[in-house]
Amino acid sequence: MTQIVDLDAGIAFVGGGGQGYAAPQSLLLKYANRHGLIAGATGTGKTVTLQTLAESFSGAGVPVFMADVKGDLAGIANSGSEGASLHDAFVRRAGQIGMELDYQSFPVTFWDVWGERGHPVRTTPAEMGPLLLSRLMDLTDAQEGVLNIAFRIADEQGLALLDLNDLQQMLIWVGQNAKDLSLQYGNVSTASVGAIQRALMVLENEGGDRLFGEPALELADLMRLDASGKGMVNILSAERLMNAPRLYATFLLWLMSELFEQLPEVGDPDKPRIAFFFDEAHLLFDGAPDALVAKIEQVARLIRSKGVSLWFISQNPADLPEAVLGQLGNRVQHALRAFTAKDQKALRLAAQNYRPNPEFDTAEAIQSVGTGEAVTSLLEAKGVPGIVQRTLIRPPLSQLGPISDAERGAFNRASPMAAKYGQDLDRESAAELLAKRAEAAARESADAGAKGADDDLWDMDRDYTRARRYDPGVQIETRQKSRSRSSSRRSDSMIEAFGKSFARQLGTKSGQALVRGVLGSLFRGK
Structure with missing residues (x-):
């Protein structure tokens, strides 16, 4: 019976079939970093294909990252069971394609931008x-x-x-x-x-x-293996994140860019270092400026040499730019429905992306395959695209569907990532440093104002002493009145001097910093 992964042969079993279907179809791990596409209409089996490929990568010791947009990928953390509703169908499918149905679970780490259904995932x-x-x-x-x-x-x-x-x-x-x-x-x-x-x-x-915040996600924490050598399956909870599609797309693009910038060149390894699955991939490109699309295309071309396998999941291959689509050597195409003229055009274009098989019409096959079936083209030796085949996708070995909140919470508490990412950090950064600058400028302004007032008082005392020296006959009453007026002048001069100094300072950067300090305090207090 066929195993899902044969490391000696360097292959991961994708599917096969009986009468009318292809011989066993396998993904060559050596060419998995030439990227892949999973496409098809809603309800045709894309999610199951994604889960089975994630299982195969994990079983081969390749860490996986995938976004769970519907909440039904978490079941990979639990083993499938004979009591499952689809068990009988899975047994029949396994027998038909010559596969051993060995139910098992896979190591999972849950992540969540909001920190509610998984460990907080942050960047700066x-x-x-x-x-x-x-x-x-x-x-x-x-x-x-x-x-x-x-x-x-x-x-x-x-x-x-x-x-x-x-x-x-x-x-x-x-x-x-x-x-x-x-x-x-x-x-x-x-x-x-x-x-x-x-x-x-x-x-x-x-x-x-x-x-945005700290501790920021370290890519090394996505690239772990468990004690048995299986690759960690990192699942981003994206049900809520999908309500902010631009935030979802930008986060995934940042993650892909970080991999490109941080990982060293490895050429063509025997298997990928990590596999990324981008569900709802059209969101990466909808409304994106040309400069950003060009960056994605560049990363898709060059990240292969970093040992990264990228898989784009979308309803239609036309959702992806041609430059990106051209980089996807491994393809699993589920059914496309052609109800309108536009759909029929998209179907013909999708069929043209495959190496034709003389035994059937590719466009007709794409339209007629049922749920759990697909038209596949996987890279062969020397990276040559394989002839298109009709394939029955293998059943998953893990639980199909979501898990309970209690189970998810237990996995999160047991994860070593809980201690590292569970508490927010607030290091001294731009906000605090700018506030300190404003406070220092305010102190300088106050000191400068006080010094100016003291200088004015010293000048008034000196003038009074000189007057007494040149007028010895001044009467005591006159001197008392003079002292009274001098005291008044001192008080007025002090206020005037401080006012002039403060006005001068407001015209300088120091004064502006003082105002910034006040405004910054008000802003932070909101």
Whole structure:
């Protein structure tokens, strides 16, 4: 009987079939980093295919990351059972394709941006960068330019941007010094600063404030193996995240970019270092600016040499840009329905992406395969695309469907990631450093004002002493009146001197820093 993974042969079993279907179809692990596509209409079996491939990668010792947009992938943490509703169907399918149905569970770590259904997963504005943040907030080119200036100044002055508050305070500082900054960095419009602040407020209301902070996610924690050598299956709870599709897409793009930037070159390893599954992949590209799409295309082309396997899951291959689609060598195409002329055109285009099989018409096969069946084309030796085949996808070995909240909570408490990511950190960063600068400027302003008042009092005492020296015949009463008037003048001069000094200071950067300190305190207190 066929095993789901044969490490000696370097293959992962995908499926097969009996009469009218292909011989056993397997994914060559060596070419899994040439990326893959899982496509098909709703209800045709994409999620089951995703789960079975994740099981195969984990069984081969390859860590997996996938987003669970419907909440039904968590069952991979539990073993399948004979009491399951689909057990009889799975037994028949296993017998038909020559597979041993050996139910088992797989190691799972649950993650959640909100920290409710898994360990909190965070990054920082500094790590995400202005390009992805601009895409997340749908900024104009001018507003993106101002955001780039804020990041540049933060880098130059050692102001760490670790959470949304840091970025908000940095933008306040940029807006208050817009005139001076424009001479060095180009036009800084306060209107653009205000627009970015409003976008940050919207992002915060959508839950984006939970995404930014510390401890930030370390990629090494996604690339773990359990004690038996199985790859860790990292599941991002995305049911709630899907309500903010731009946040969902930006987070996944950041993750892919971090892998590209941090992992060293490994060429073509015997198996991937990690496999990523991007469900609802069309969200990565909907409304994305050309520069960002070009970045995704570049990463998809070059990340292969880092040993990363990317799998895009979508309803239609046309949802992906041609440049990305061309990088996906392994394909599992479930049924596409052609009810309209547009659907029929999409069906023909999808069929043209496969190496034809003389035994059947590819477009007709894509339209007629049932649930759990697919048209597959997997890379063969030397990376040659395989001839398209009709394939019965193997049944999963783990539980199909969701798990209870109690089970999920038990997995989260037992995970070693709970201690590392369970508590928020609040290190000294841009917000605190800017507040300290404002406080220091305020003290300097007050000290300068007090010194100016003391100098004026010293001048008045000196003038009075000189008057007494040159007028020895002054009567006591006159001297008393003079002292009274002098005392009054001293008081008036002190107030006048302090007022002039304070007015002068408000015109300087020190005075502006004092005002910034007050405004910053009010902003943080909201």
